[in-house]
Structure formats: C-alpha cells, structure tokens
Amino acid sequence: MGLDILVNNAGTGTATPFVDLSLDTVREVLDVDLVGPLLCGQRAARRILWQGRGGRIVNITSVHEHQPRVxxxxYCAAKAGLGLLTQVMALELAEYGITVNAVAPGEIATPMTGNADADVHAVSRPGVPLGRPGDAREVAEVVAFLAGxxxxxxTGASWAVDGSMLRMGPMAGSHVDHDRWRRT
Structure with a gap:
C-alpha cells in the first residue's frame, strides 16, 4: 500500500488580543496549525519520494493566511506561515512530480465556527458577497480537485474558498450593510 495524497487539515485558534496572548497559547496554535502540517508534510513527502510516482499535498490554511483578523x-501567523511553507514545498518537490497547494477557507459551517449544523443557505453573513457561510463540502470539492x-x-497556489470575502478587505463582515452593498 502506498501514499499518494496528504491533506493537512488541522486547525485551532484563539480570540485573544495580541497583548494578552500567553506563550503557551501561541505555542499550542503554532504547533497545531504550522508545526504539525510541516512534520506530516515531511513524512508524506519522504514516502512519496521513495515510491517514485509523484503525489499531492494539500494544506488547509485560511483566508487569514492572506488577511489579518483582530x-x-x-492563528494568522501560523496560517500565513503555512501558506509560505506551501510555496517552499511546491518549489522543492515539483521536480519529483509532487504538487503542493493550499486551500484557504473563509467562514465555513463547522464546529470551530460554532455553526456546524446550520443550513448555510439560511444564514445571512453581511460583508460576504455571497451573503452566507460556506459548507464544508464546498471546501472538499476544491481539495478533491487539487488532489486529482x-x-x-x-502547484504553489492558494485557493480561497470564501464567498469572495477577501475581496471585501480586512473588515469584511464587520461594518458592511450587505443588502445595501448588493443593491449598489
């Protein structure tokens, strides 16, 4: 049995102001969101290299790989680091037929966002051009494409799956009257 695909889908975070972050919290978030994917990526890449037939690595980052969040x-530091690590991996592994990409979800209905059981089409999200959170299956479709x-x-790309939230800027969802924005 071989290994052809790795999807690094780990994430944790905190809603703590910068000046109040403890070193333990920072280390925990970095370990889960950056160090874990680095180590798993190394192990998978070594195995794929040994097999000699190429493969795929997909790292799940976040829109906060690209845009800060108060x-x-x-979390932002770890996901941004994973985004750059993805690019380095892509450059170093390309000659061996291993592609490495990132998928950067926006707000997705999951336990981490507190709306795992929500019907995403019934939830309003001002400031997101599509007007709703994403469904985990929508992210999975992009991952499946990149793994196929x-x-x-x-290779070396980061695919935002965010309802175009990143196009709205760093304050998306915090001050935009979504209904007014759609009418203009």
Missing part, C-alpha cells in the same frame, strides 16, 4: 494573532489528476499542472 484577536487572532497566533486534473490539477497535475497546479
């Missing part, structure tokens, strides 16, 4: 300093044969020429 109260999420360690149709993405064999895609």
């Amino acid at each position: 109260g999420a300093g360690s 044969p149709d993405a064999s020429y895609v």
Whole structure:
C-alpha cells in the first residue's frame, strides 16, 4: 500500500488580543496549525519520494493566511506561515512530480465556527458577497480537485474558498450593510 495524497487539515485558534496572548497559547496554535502540517508534510513527502510516482499535498490554511483578523494573532501567523511553507514545498518537490497547494477557507459551517449544523443557505453573513457561510463540502470539492489528476499542472497556489470575502478587505463582515452593498 502506498501514499499518494496528504491533506493537512488541522486547525485551532484563539480570540485573544495580541497583548494578552500567553506563550503557551501561541505555542499550542503554532504547533497545531504550522508545526504539525510541516512534520506530516515531511513524512508524506519522504514516502512519496521513495515510491517514485509523484503525489499531492494539500494544506488547509485560511483566508487569514492572506488577511489579518483582530484577536487572532497566533492563528494568522501560523496560517500565513503555512501558506509560505506551501510555496517552499511546491518549489522543492515539483521536480519529483509532487504538487503542493493550499486551500484557504473563509467562514465555513463547522464546529470551530460554532455553526456546524446550520443550513448555510439560511444564514445571512453581511460583508460576504455571497451573503452566507460556506459548507464544508464546498471546501472538499476544491481539495478533491487539487488532489486529482486534473490539477497535475497546479502547484504553489492558494485557493480561497470564501464567498469572495477577501475581496471585501480586512473588515469584511464587520461594518458592511450587505443588502445595501448588493443593491449598489
């Protein structure tokens, strides 16, 4: 039995102002969100290299790989670090037929966001152009594409799955009247 695909899908965070972050909290978030994927990526890459037939690595980052969030300093740092690590891995592993990409979800209905059982089409999210949170299956579809044969020429990219939230800027959802924005 071999290993062809690794999806690093770990995440934890905190809603703690920067000046109040404890070193233990920072280390925990960095260990889960950055160090864990690094170590798993190394192990998987070594195995895939040994097999000699190429493979896929997909790292789940966050829109906060690209955009800061108040109260999420360690989370943003870890996910941004994982985004850059993804690019380094892509460069170093490309010659061996291993593609490495990131998927950067926005607000997705999961236990981490507190709305795991929600019907995403019935939840309003001002400041997100699609007007709702995402469904985990929508993220999974992008991961499946990147892990499959149709993405064999895609490497080193970060795919935002965020309802276009990143296009709204760092304060998306905090001050935008979504209904007014849609009408203009």
